[in-house]
Amino acid sequence: MADITIRGLTKVYPGGVRALDALDLDVAEGEFFALLGPSGCGKTTLLRTIAGLETATDGTIRLAGSDVTRLPPGRRDVGMVFQDYALFPHINVLDNIAYPLRVKRAARADRYRRAKDAAGLLGLLGLDGRRPAELSGGQQQRVALARALVAEPRIFLLDEPLSNLDARLRLEARTQLKRLQLHLGVTTVFVTHDQAEALALADRIAVMEAGRIRQLGTPVEVFRRPANLFVAAFIGSTPMNLLPGTVRDASVTVAGARLPVPDDVRGEIPDGTDVVCGVRPEYLDFSEVPADPAGGAFGGTVSVIEHLGGSSLVTLDGEGGPVRVVVAEGSEPEPGTEGWAVPRPGRVLLYRDGELVTAAAPAMAPTIKDGGQG
Numbered sequence: 227m228a229d230i231t232i233r234g235l236t237k238v239y240p241g242g243v244r245a246l247d248a249l250d251l252d253v254a255e256g257e258f259f260a261l262l263g264p265s266g267c268g269k270t271t272l273l274r275t276i277a278g279l280e281t282a283t284d285g286t287i288r289l290a291g292s293d294v295t296r297l298p299p300g301r302r303d304v305g306m307v308f309q310d311y312a313l314f315p316h317i318n319v320l321d322n323i324a325y326p327l328r329v330k331r332a333a334r335a336d337r338y339r340r341a342k343d344a345a346g347l348l349g350l351l352g353l354d355g356r357r358p359a360e361l362s363g364g365q366q367q368r369v370a371l372a373r374a375l376v377a378e379p380r381i382f383l384l385d386e387p388l389s390n391l392d393a394r395l396r397l398e399a400r401t402q403l404k405r406l407q408l409h410l411g412v413t414t415v416f417v418t419h420d421q422a423e424a425l426a427l428a429d430r431i432a433v434m435e436a437g438r439i440r441q442l443g444t445p446v447e448v449f450r451r452p453a454n455l456f457v458a459a460f461i462g463s464t465p466m467n468l469l470p471g472t473v474r475d476a477s478v479t480v481a482g483a484r485l486p487v488p489d490d491v492r493g494e495i496p497d498g499t500d501v502v503c504g505v506r507p508e509y510l511d512f513s514e515v516p517a518d519p520a521g522g523a524f525g526g527t528v529s530v531i532e533h534l535g536g537s538s539l540v541t542l543d544g545e546g547g548p549v550r551v552v553v554a555e556g557s558e559p560e561p562g563t564e565g566w567a568v569p570r571p572g573r574v575l576l577y578r579d580g581e582l583v584t585a586a587a588p589a590m591a592p593t594i595k596d597g598g599q600g
């Protein structure tokens with residue numbers, strides 16, 4: 227096991243693409259860490275540079291305190307699982323798993339004992355005589371994981387390990403992967419472009435854009451308090467409502483609602499500042515009882531209802547554009563209903579120049595006229 231310390235890491239490919247741009251990153255020992263971001267942001271390049279499969283143009287990589295920046299992959303003591311698993315087609319499961327030990331010239335008996343142990347850990351014992359082509363995608367993925375862990379590396383690097391699986395198997399494999407990582411406690415960095423996967427699996431997530439980290443935090447932190455509009459738009463299964471407004475008289479008027487600017491940031495965003503209010507559909511409550519816009523409620527007409535399973539996404543068309551609200555199954559309003567989206571206290575975020583200013587919690591809890599939830 228080992229921690230990872232990356233400083234000023236830059237990768238410029240021949241041809242000039244700057245895939246990593248002076249990146250700093252610390253991954254703690256035993257951590258399950260996700261690199262998340264859209265296609266082309268540099269996730270795979272970062273993983274391959276940690277593994278030694280790409281050379282750094284500049285900067286340093288330390289594993290457990292020792293500088294490995296110029297070491298070849300074989301001397302870094304990392305296990306990597308690729309997106310396509312890269313199994314050898316002509317040899318059976320057990321030989322595939324034992325392969326890294328053959329490279330390390332372990333004795334034959336030792337090789338097979340350890341390969342059997344790894345196969346057992348991943349529930350592959352009944353399949354060990356088959357060739358990769360005779361396995362399902364999920365089974366191939368487990369063979370690839372077993373092969374990576376048989377050599378007992380200090381660090382696991384996983385490049386989109388679940389992307390070849392269908393939706394159902396993916397969920398099962400996700401749980402199994404988390405269980406395995408908890409059991410082994412090996413420092414693990416995995417790449418994904420799927421925000422739900424990163425939120426579900428990781429202890430911490432680095433959200434990347436154009437070779438840089440835009441936010442680093444726990445799943446709860448990046449979900450609740452995206453540090454900028456890029457992360458706000460990228461994280462979440464239902465997109466965050468992002469509503470532009472302007473500060474006037476220490477309040478933001480946005481989509482018909484008036485949100486008081488909290489005292490502690492009044493100096494930072496004086497009157498006249500253009501801001502964006504961000505609030506997740508999950509943090510809004512729908513109410514048919516007229517709410518007071520001065521309490522921060524967004525009014526509108528219900529236009530679209532999308533069923534999500536246990537809940538529904540309701541779109542309200544209001545004067546500032548559409549606002550989306552998640553409502554519980556069975557309490558969906560009828561299309562055409564006039565209603566209000568009432569933010570829960572502390573859940574409206576303010577962004578200036580694309581960066582988070584603070585939580586613009588309405589000073590008072592939103593008041594609802596004529597009784598209701600108030």
Ligand SMILES: Nc1ncnc2c1ncn2[C@@H]1O[C@H](COP(=O)(O)OP(=O)(O)OP(=O)(O)O)[C@@H](O)[C@H]1O
Nearest residue numbers: 239241243245264265266267268269270271272419
């Ligand atoms: N071998 C290469 N030569 C030149 N440019 C490359 C090479 N590999 C990647 N790139 C470029 O570097 C940038 C980062 O690519 P990288 O594969 O790291 O992104 P990614 O975030 O993993 O994307 P994806 O999710 O699509 O795999 C992209 O602009 C890509 O086109």
